[in-house]
Amino acid sequence: MAAPLLKLAAVNDSDVDARFSPRTIPEQLAEELGADIVAGRRKAGERLIELDLAQTFGVSRGPVREALRILERRRMVDLLPRRGAYVRPLSLKSIADLFNVRLALSLLAAQTMATSPVESYVETLARRCTELNGMVENGDPIAFARVTTRAVRTIAHGSGNELLLELSIDLANQTVWATIWKTPLDYLTQDVRREAADLMAETLEAVRKRDPETAVRSLRVLLENDRDRALAVLTDLRKEAGDLSAISSG
Amino acid sequence: MAAPLLKLAAVNDSDVDARFSPRTIPEQLAEELGADIVAGRRKAGERLIELDLAQTFGVSRGPVREALRILERRRMVDLLPRRGAYVRPLSLKSIADLFNVRLALSLLAAQTMATSPVESYVETLARRCTELNGMVENGDPIAFARVTTRAVRTIAHGSGNELLLELSIDLANQTVWATIWKTPLDYLTQDVRREAADLMAETLEAVRKRDPETAVRSLRVLLENDRDRALAVLTDLRKEAGDLSAISSG
DNA sequence: GATTTGTCAATTGTTGACAATTGACAGGAG
DNA sequence: CTCCTGTCAATTGTCAACAATTGACAAATC
Numbered sequence: 001m002a003a004p005l006l007k008l009a010a011v012n013d014s015d016v017d018a019r020f021s022p023r024t025i026p027e028q029l030a031e032e033l034g035a036d037i038v039a040g041r042r043k044a045g046e047r048l049i050e051l052d053l054a055q056t057f058g059v060s061r062g063p064v065r066e067a068l069r070i071l072e073r074r075r076m077v078d079l080l081p082r083r084g085a086y087v088r089p090l091s092l093k094s095i096a097d098l099f100n101v102r103l104a105l106s107l108l109a110a111q112t113m114a115t116s117p118v119e120s121y122v123e124t125l126a127r128r129c130t131e132l133n134g135m136v137e138n139g140d141p142i143a144f145a146r147v148t149t150r151a152v153r154t155i156a157h158g159s160g161n162e163l164l165l166e167l168s169i170d171l172a173n174q175t176v177w178a179t180i181w182k183t184p185l186d187y188l189t190q191d192v193r194r195e196a197a198d199l200m201a202e203t204l205e206a207v208r209k210r211d212p213e214t215a216v217r218s219l220r221v222l223l224e225n226d227r228d229r230a231l232a233v234l235t236d237l238r239k240e241a242g243d244l245s246a247i248s249s250g
Numbered sequence: 251m252a253a254p255l256l257k258l259a260a261v262n263d264s265d266v267d268a269r270f271s272p273r274t275i276p277e278q279l280a281e282e283l284g285a286d287i288v289a290g291r292r293k294a295g296e297r298l299i300e301l302d303l304a305q306t307f308g309v310s311r312g313p314v315r316e317a318l319r320i321l322e323r324r325r326m327v328d329l330l331p332r333r334g335a336y337v338r339p340l341s342l343k344s345i346a347d348l349f350n351v352r353l354a355l356s357l358l359a360a361q362t363m364a365t366s367p368v369e370s371y372v373e374t375l376a377r378r379c380t381e382l383n384g385m386v387e388n389g390d391p392i393a394f395a396r397v398t399t400r401a402v403r404t405i406a407h408g409s410g411n412e413l414l415l416e417l418s419i420d421l422a423n424q425t426v427w428a429t430i431w432k433t434p435l436d437y438l439t440q441d442v443r444r445e446a447a448d449l450m451a452e453t454l455e456a457v458r459k460r461d462p463e464t465a466v467r468s469l470r471v472l473l474e475n476d477r478d479r480a481l482a483v484l485t486d487l488r489k490e491a492g493d494l495s496a497i498s499s500g
Numbered sequence: 501g502a503t504t505t506g507t508c509a510a511t512t513g514t515t516g517a518c519a520a521t522t523g524a525c526a527g528g529a530g
Numbered sequence: 531c532t533c534c535t536g537t538c539a540a541t542t543g544t545c546a547a548c549a550a551t552t553g554a555c556a557a558a559t560c
Contacts, residue, residue: 024331025513050542060515061542062312069319075413081274082521082542097411104358108350161347163325167417275543300512310545311512332512332551504559513550520543529534 029057029067030074037076037087044089048077074174092234095175099227102171105164106152106223107216113158114207114215121158122207128154129204132197141188144196148226151200155219158207184237187229196222279307279317280324287326287337294339298327325424342484345425349477352421355414356402356473357466363408364457364465371408372457378404379454382447391438394446398476401450405469408457434487437479446472 033053036042053064068085071077078086113121128151135144149172156168188196199222206215283303286292303314318335321327328336363371378401385394399422406418438446449472456465 049540051540062514065316065542066319069316073323083523084541094412097413100358100362100411101355101413101417104354105351108354112350161350162344163347163351167351299510301510312544315512333553334511502560504557506555506557508555509553511550511552513548515548516546518543518545520541522539522541524538524540526537527535530532 025059025063026066026070029053029059029063030070032057033067034071034074034076037071042087044087046087048085048087050085074170076174092231092238095234096227096231098171098175099231102168102175103220103223103227105168105171106155107220109152109156109159109161109164109168110203110207110215110219111212112161112164113155114210114212116160117207117210118158118160121154122204125151125154125158125204125207129197129201132193132200136190136193136197139193141185141193144188144193145185148196148200152219152223155203184233187233192225192229196226275309275313276316276320279303279309279313280320282307283317284321284324284326287321292337294337296337298335298337300335324420342481342488345484346477346481348421348425349481352418352425353470353473353477355418355421356405357470359402359406359409359411359414359418360453360457360465360469361462362411362414363405364460364462366410367457367460368408368410371404372454375401375404375408375454375457379447379451382443382450386440386443386447389443391435391443394438394443395435398446398450402469402473405453434483437483442475442479446476 033042033048042048048068050061050064050068053067054061057064068077068079072079072085076088078088080086128147131147132144132151135147153165153168153172156165159165199218202218203215203222206212206218283292283298292298298318300311300314300318303317304311307314318327318329322329322335326338328338330336378397381397382394382401385397403415403418403422406415409415449468452468453465453472456462456468
């Protein structure tokens with residue numbers, strides 16, 4: 001785990017956090033440490049000692065401290081005053097909880113957007129739908145999942161609710177940290193993609209017609225299906241390998 | 251604004267954050283500064299300079315820094331890297347957004363709780379309902395609002411969704427910071443209290459009968475009414491006084 | 501006159517040292 | 531043997547000094 005000083009972590013994947021690249025040192029540290037955690041190089045429940053981390057990353061304890069706060073905010077570490085930082089154990093249940101909260105927020109977004117749609121976001125969503133349709137036949141699952149995530153984020157944007165958007169992005173990132181990274185997406189078969197693309201199109205149509213009920217209903221089916229399938233995969237994975245990165249039994 | 255060092259801010263109101271009393275210095279600072287902000291002693295958009303704050307509170311910049319992160323997390327300040335901290339302007343719209351997000355989360359909680367209720371939380375909720383009923387006739391609005399908040403929090407507990415609970419508490423605190431503090435609750439007339447108590451009882455009944463649909467429907471009416479009434483009051487207030495603490499026009 | 505460049509004070513970012521607290525362990529009392 | 535108590539190393543909390551960046555203002559250039 002000997003880390004080269006200031007790796008500048010070129011995590012430019014716009015699905016992770018496109019608001020700004022992680023240019024401050026604490027954010028880079030949080031990025032690194034977070035990656036270590038999801039990759040399983042830091043085990044669930046493990047204590048993180050500030051001085052060790054500082055030496056490992058070649059900085060002093062100040063930035064490390066701030067990085068730990070960032071990771072606390074992202075729910076990846078528990079921070080107990082005077083008693084240290086610990087890698088937060090991620091149970092299957094807490095991942096399910098995460099999906100459910102995101103679902104509720106996304107539905108609120110859809111409802112709001114369909115109540116008073118803003119043209120530019122509707123257009124963007126339409127583009128995403130087109131992309132999705134194009135990926136039904138020949139797209140790879142990863143790209144499809146990415147675009148789906150983007151479409152949902154577009155809806156969050158379209159709600160015009162800043163808080164909702166902020167929370168959605170945070171929670172989507174947490175989901176990435178928690179699951180998608182290195183999780184097989186084989187369940188996104190062509191049939192499943194077809195269904196998802198259709199449901200997203202349905203949502204779009206409902207938004208255009210200012211029909212919040214339908215928009216919510218369509219998106220709900222889409223997201224509930226995705227949630228259930230993703231959780232099923234994770235459950236299976238956990239059954240196979242007792243230790244799966246940071247995912248504990250709980 | 252000459253603050254006595256370490257005022258130990260005995261904010262023991264369990265509605266604010268009962269998880270643990272603010273015993274670390276950064277949290278006390280965040281408490282103080284937050285109070286200053288909602289009271290209008292720090293104006294919206296005002297820049298907060300670390301050294302000034304440190305001297306004002308009689309500590310060094312380290313704890314001030316952490317306090318600012320805490321307030322950033324609570325959405326009370328904007329933190330721009332290398333460019334300082336600013337009191338976040340709270341527009342009426344952002345307060346409305348806050349209400350809507352809380353509403354969505356509370357409904358998810360109700361749905362989940364009604365799907366698989368846990369006896370102890372159902373009992374607690376029943377107690378809250380009894381309290382509310384007792385306050386219809388002679389209770390004061392503030393106490394009534396407090397108990398309502400607690401009932402909703404009980405539902406969040408009852409969902410068994412840790413993330414949901416955490417977010418709910420955070421956002422409820424933000425609502426307190428943003429609005430309730432010093433906001434007249436005259437709109438909680440006896441009629442309104444009667445209706446609210448009834449709706450809460452209806453929600454409780456639905457939970458007992460494992461009827462998520464009804465639970466969600468009842469709670470939705472209750473919370474939407476409350477939201478609309480609170481926002482109306484805030485709108486009026488802003489009309490009267492151009493500057494109302496930290497609430498800007500936006 | 502408008503735009504660019506250089507300088508400077510103010511402020512944030514970072515560091516290393518010091519203080520305070522914690523949890524564990526050893527020793528002694530019941 | 532169990533429980534309590536005092537000591538101690540490990541670790542977190544805090545501080546004050548130093549380094550780096552920013553934004554503003556002035557001077558120079560076109």
